[in-house]
Amino acid sequence: MAELSYREAIAAGIAQEMARDPMVYFIGEDIGAAGGVFKATVGLFDRFGPDRVRDTPISEQAIIGAAMGAAMTGLRPIAEIMFSDFLATCWDMIANQIAKTRYMTDGQVSLPLVIRTANGGGTRFGAQHSQSLENWGMAVPGLKVVAPSNPADAKGLLAAAIRDNDPVLFFEQKSLYGVKGDVPDGEHVDALGRAKVLRDGKDCTIVALAAMVPKALSAAEQLAAEGIQATVVDVRSLVPLDTRTILGEVVKTGRLFTVEENPRLCGWGAEIASLAADECFDDLDGPIVRITTPHVPLPAADVLEDAAMPSVERIVQTVRKSMR
């Protein structure tokens, strides 16, 4: 095991796959000599050269369109969209073209590509550089959606996404880039579509994603001190969704809480709540509770952003109140 930061784990995952497969190419803005604006691609340009690690203009439609055209003709491209908010500028490429072309051609076309993007708040960047947009991807059939919460998953899930034969939206939580953790030595490849139970508790199940996972774990610690034992599940992959693990944990405890960084309406937790209501109704001992950012654009000032996003305190209070 080596201790890597989340950003180093991203670069390590890309390097591992580029070294393994000469068809893996990487394009994006400032990803080359600059090493990425979040320094998550440092060293790749020097190691793999300007042909395989290629800087692009600020042209998100061209970046994603080029990745699609390359993927349908033999490459396995990785495209970086600097901030997930910018997905809006190339959403036609993603939602209309990439997501639908295999289906519309009944399988004539394969699109093995990964769109990496820095997602989420906590960095005081304001409403256009802080959104948590995993649910945008989740709402479109044909896109896989992955969001790792720690360095080991960042490397392993990214490697799995690159090897996957379908398009994957890979959301890297930018407030996690500096977080360190153990990453297995040697080749590390995880599997998409598997949630992970990070903590076992008999009283309730807290389901979280990306930056909300460490918060959920801290909240569970505090709740344990008060006598409430919480299971914490890291969803990791929204599409495919590991309903077996998630709902299995809900059934065991009889209570479900979701912790979502996204604004309230149609967040990913709403789908999980719906599945639980549908399939575990008789096992539920109380209401399903979603803990989200209010339905507002994320404000910039530190005090406002912190108060808007789900915090450890809010998770603790919400669970405590609901479990009383």
Added chain:
Amino acid sequence: MSTQVEKPAAADVDRPTRLRLYQLMVELRDFEQRAYELFLENLVRGTSHLALGQEAIAAAYGVAMRSDDYTFCTYRGHNHTLARGASMAAAMAELLGRANGMLHGKGGSMHLTDVTHGAMGSYAIVGAHLPIAAGAAWSAQVRKSGQVAVCFFGDGTTNIGAFHEALNLAVVWKLPVVFVCENNLYMEYTPIDSVTAVKHPAADRASAYGLESILVDGNDADVMYDIARQTIGKARAGGGPSLVEALTYRHGGHSRADPAKYRPEAEVREWMARDPINRYRPRLLEAGADEAEIRDIETRAQQKVDAATEEARNGAPATVDAIERQVWSDGSAQWRN
């Protein structure tokens, strides 16, 4: 501002090639005409965008391309797909929503695709396929395959961002891609010159990307074949992209819902007189082609379309098992375990 490419001397295009161009144009014309008739019979559901009158562009590039080159086209894409050798029966069956359709009923008229013939798709959101074509060209470039991507689009596309993003990237990366603007003078129902800052929507913008300005008569099969050879040759030789503006005219409206009443009668008359097939036939005869040979081409085209129609009409309706199929590469639509 733009350079008009003159008609090449007939000797520049050999006789078998010219007969092939004529044959392809007639086949495309007959197919589209039949598609229109099937609408009137209410056999084609949904919309369809016919390219009657625009055959010379598709035929010229179709003949000039290498079999492994890539075609990217729009929702007005029947001609471009068929020009690569895709099955006419499968195309017709797709229009009819049949199980034996090219996409088994899952795409329809606007999305004809036949990857085995290099027809990489018909794209129905204006502009989207220009960056995608650039991506296929990028792939060909790094794989050193010698393949060229040719991307066809309408005049209306020149005012959308993806056009400019794709042109810039293609030039910066020196990609083997040819962008062909089919300027049929109307952006759907609106005259293109009434909504565009320059007279020639593609040719006048070429200089913004350091490209030669190329404006050609898109209704002249010889001119089109010559420019196709030049631009494909340049791309294949590593000379980078080209942007071609080919002037043409659609016989009918934008889509089946549009009777095209907004076009002045004199303009329609003028362009109908410049119909690419009616112009090419006497030219072939002048150049020594045999009347019987030409009639034979016309008869065989009609027979081919008849046979395709028959096969399509005899196809079973698309089957519902197609609905939850091929969302993912494992063939399934499974999003959970």
